[in-house]
Amino acid sequence: MRTVDLFDDAFVRDPYSAMSALREHTPVHYDDATGLWLVSRYNDVRDVLLDAETFRPDNALTAVTPIPVPALRVLARAGFALPPTLANNGTETHPGLRRLVARFFTVPRVADAVPLVERIAADQLAAVEAELTVTGECDLVPALTRDLPCRVLLTMLGLSDVDLPALKAWSTASLELFWGNPDAERQQELAVAAGEFHRWLAGRVRAAGPAGDDLFSALARHRLPDGSPLGVKEAVGVCYFLLIAGQETTTQLLSTALRRLVARPELWRALPTEAGLAEACVEEVLRREPPVTTWRRVTSRPTRLGGVDLPAGAQLLLMLAGAGSDPEVFDDPERFCPARPNARRHLAFGLGRHLCLGAELARVEAAVVVRAAAERLPDLTLVDDDPPMLNLVSFRAPLRVRVAYESSSDG
Ligand code: HEM
Structure with a gap:
């Protein structure tokens, strides 16, 4: 059977046929190029996520393409380290750090953030409308999806003073x-950018006192299970992960959702008035075309998965996107069907001990933004459907969503 080239442009454009072949023929497939075992069936992915003892998260943030010595030296000079904190933490410090972060994103806190999301969306959409009126076209990525999740996240973490363009450059x-296939020069x-980000975070962590409501203060107050304070490296590790995962992924979800929904005029026009439709559409995008396409685990002991014997230390790539298109679980998986009764069974946010802490925020934010966009710009059409794609082992989204507003461009 054909093997998969995870970084191939053809794979990022259409990952579905390859994932379907994998699911059918080799559901636990060893990929020579990366040394990863690709796990593509829903039930296998789910079993792995639910067994945190056999399948540990330690490799979640390891660079997929090994980093050569000169670049490692750059990181070392910046004091860069990613000790176990959240997604890569299978130790006893994980539950406490998870609780610390979860307090910022409870259901009531997310509900309180809705007016903020609506306000930012309204401002950005006014700019989109102006651009459409003047030029007849607009790219919704820079104009709407790129910065909005970051502004929301920073406000919710009490960090509105942070330089947003700098943070976006560091996070991309x-x-x-960590997830791309860059050459040594790149x-x-x-x-250099990751090191700068790390240095800046370390400065903020060191300067923080315990009294404030923001993330840095919460980290300063935090105590480990043995009663000791959190080290600077660990606090920086929490911030590094959260400030990236808490906004880049939602940008990607929004870009994919807008691309897919603008292309369906009937659905697009129904979004503002049909209760629950925006939420259901977001769920279908998460199932079929999730921004976090894969996530990693490593075996702590020899085990058997999908009929394959795995040694201890096997690096697994859980194909979350493949699981969402598994016909064993989702009828007609290629059909975009917001009314699908089991749409929320997808694994786009993981499962179990490390289930995404921002799932509620991402869902609400995406639904609010697509509804607001459809209400303000009902006659939007997609200009090109062959955009450049973000092509990383665990992240996939269009980098451009060019649209035209027919009524103004025609006029
Ligand atoms: C569409 C947007 C998002 C997607 C698809 C997504 C997906 C994921 C996935 C797949 C995991 C790993 C789960 C596992 O290992 O079982 C994860 C973990 C995590 N996500 Fe998200 N995420 C999104 C948005 C967010 C946001 C907005 C935040 C914060 C506000 C966030 C914070 C986290 C944290 C803290 C973890 C680690 C949890 C732990 O290890 O205990 N994510 N996310």
């Missing part, structure tokens, strides 16, 4: 360094 560089550049 970090994603590419790795060097990316390491």
Whole structure:
């Protein structure tokens, strides 16, 4: 059977046929190029996520493309480290750190953030409308999806003073360094950005006192299970992960959702008035085309999965996107069907001990934004449907969503 090239442009454009072949023929498939075992069936992915003892999260943030010595030196000079904190933490410090972060994103806190999301969306959409009127076209990525989740996240974490363009540059560089396939020269550049991000975070962590309502203060107050305070490296590790995962993923979800929904005029026009439709559409996008396409685990002991014997230390790539298109669980998986009764069974946010802490926020934010966009711009059409794609092992989204507003461009 054909093997998969995870970084191939053809795979990022259409991952579905390859994932379907994997599910059918080799559901636990060893990929020579990356040394990862690709796990593509829903039930296998689910079993792995639910067994945190056999399948540990320690490798969640390891660079997929090994980082060569010169770039490692750049990181070392910046004091860069990713000790176990959240997604990569299978130790006893995980539950406490998870609780610390969860307090910022409870259901009531997310509900309180809705007016903020609506306000930012309204401002951005006014700019989109102006651009459409003047030029007849607009790219919704820079105009709507790129910065909004970051502004919301920073406000919810009490960090509105943070320089947003700098944070976006650091976070996109970090994603590419750890999940991309950059050459050595590019790795060097990316390491400089990741190192700067780390230095800046360490400065903020060291300067924080315990009294405030913001993330840095919460980390300063935090106590480990043995009663000791959190080390600077661990506190920086929490911030590094959260400030990237808490906004880049939602940007990606929004870009994919807008691309898919603008292309369906009937659905687009129904979004503002049909109760629950925006939420259901977001769920279908998460199932079929999730922004976090894969996530990793490593076996702590020899085990058997999907009929395959795995040694201890096997690095698994759980194909979350493949699981969402598994016909054993989702009828007609290629059909975009917001009324699907089991749409929320997808694994786009993981499952079990490390289930995403921002799932509620991401869902609410995406539904609010697509509804607001459809209400303000009902006659939007997609200009090109072959955009460049973000092509990282664990992240996939269009980098451009060009639209035209027919009524103004025609006029
Ligand atoms: C569409 C948007 C998002 C997607 C698809 C997504 C997906 C994921 C996935 C797949 C995991 C790993 C789960 C596992 O290992 O079982 C994860 C973990 C996590 N996510 Fe998200 N995420 C999104 C948005 C967010 C947001 C907005 C935040 C914060 C506000 C966030 C914070 C976290 C945290 C803290 C973890 C680690 C949890 C732990 O290890 O205990 N995510 N996310």
